[in-house]
Amino acid sequence: MPGDAALLSVEGLSKRYPTGDLALDDVDLQVPAGQVMALIGPSGAGKSTLIRCVNRLVEPSAGRVRLEGEEITGLGATALRRARRRMGMIFQEYALVERLTVMENVLSGRLGYTGFWASWFRRFPRRDVEQAFRLLDRVGLAHMADKRADALSGGQRQRVGILRALMQDPALLLVDEPTASLDPRTSRQIMRLLVELCEERGLAAIINIHDVALARDFARRIVGLRAGRIVFDGPPEALDAEVLTRIYGEEDWSRALRRPEEEDAEEAATAA
Template sequence: MLRINRLVKRYGNGEPVLKNLDLEVPGESVVSIIGASGAGKSTLLRCINRLVEPTSGSILLNETELTTLRKEPLRRARRRIGMIFQGFNLVDRLTVMENVQCGRLGYIPYWRAALRRYPAEDIERAFQLMERVGIAHYANKRADELSGGERQRVGVVRALMQDPDILLADEPTASLDPVTSRQIMELLQKLADELHLPVLINIHNVGEAKEFTQRIVGMRFGRIIFDGVPDDLDQEAMDAVYSGTSEDEEESAHRSSTDKVAT
């Protein structure tokens, strides 16, 4: 279970990118985050795994408060948060197996990784997962010899090798063609079910969000303005997420509403 309470992220003295955001993601669910560019979707995911430092608020993952962790406790917590990136983030000169084993770096001594002396059980697990996603036959192939879809499958397996408590996916299909995009989304959906794993996906393709996720969260200007099942995302909700009032108008309306409550 992921619980986020009153999360704020501000860069410098500017307006917050995330504004007192609340969100819960229970186990075994696939949740998509939609919204226009600049809504705060990627920042939210990066705050969860502490690639970006939150300004304030609480992020609880299975009762562990992530925002207060430092050094070794933070490293231990991060290894249980799998991350799939839009740009794949593979090491091109390494083989598929070596890239996949990068998911175990938080668990094995540095010398093992440096010498490519991976534990036998990790190699066996990697082959099982690669077979599951259809890339086992590429185990000894360099990452830069793969197609986009194959590279993203390597990224998925690398994240799963962390034995994560939650899987975060930041625009996992943005660099892929439409057919491959659907295949990756279907794969994430099935893996979440098979592994009983909560998955939080930042995605621009609303059609894929409605087809492959159980719940959709719509963000605008750092706030959640829609949270529901795909069937509830009608045109009115879409307009609110993508073509609602300007940020200044929204802030004014929010202050006005707050003033009325206060009086």
């Protein structure tokens, strides 16, 4: 229900690209504080557009987005930048600035809080640098601080990408296909890390993901998007063949839904 308790509230959001494609069609969505939500759907369903409309990397055509009661749509450039600090974004291809060091990439999360010249000369407040080291240590990358970002492996890069978003001191994480470029094991590690960090800090997250199994294992709520409309919204347990068909179209889903019991138990402990 669209209570005032919702951290993020999206109402009647539509996006039509100049090419004429309708990527989002009258989407309503509420995310309460601290909720990790997975957004699933076929390619081209508008998942990416939806989270980019939230922080207005993509300008919505119609509708309203509110974060912590503040209306994001309709903010001027300066106010939008201030609002973006509360929304950390994590990207599919990591989107680290490759030629900067790990530390610089993590610190770039503080750009919204730092003046231009201070950031130009890399003069960040001591507590920011300390915080960055604490986070790097948390994910086991403290010794890599002065390595260039392009020297890292995929999993390491995505960790740095997550830390950059956390440095913003956000209330909400917008996560765009965090595991699409990673191998299965690293994918699970990254997802686990994301969920843990969200719990530690009470962050809400919208995670775009095309891997239904990962979504079901790690998210507490699943939203299915198809052709720009929400066609499913419920707990992971409610995902069945009928729902998957509604989201993705006709296919024999029985095999995709059957999973070993012990793994279920292990993951349930983490995700709960």
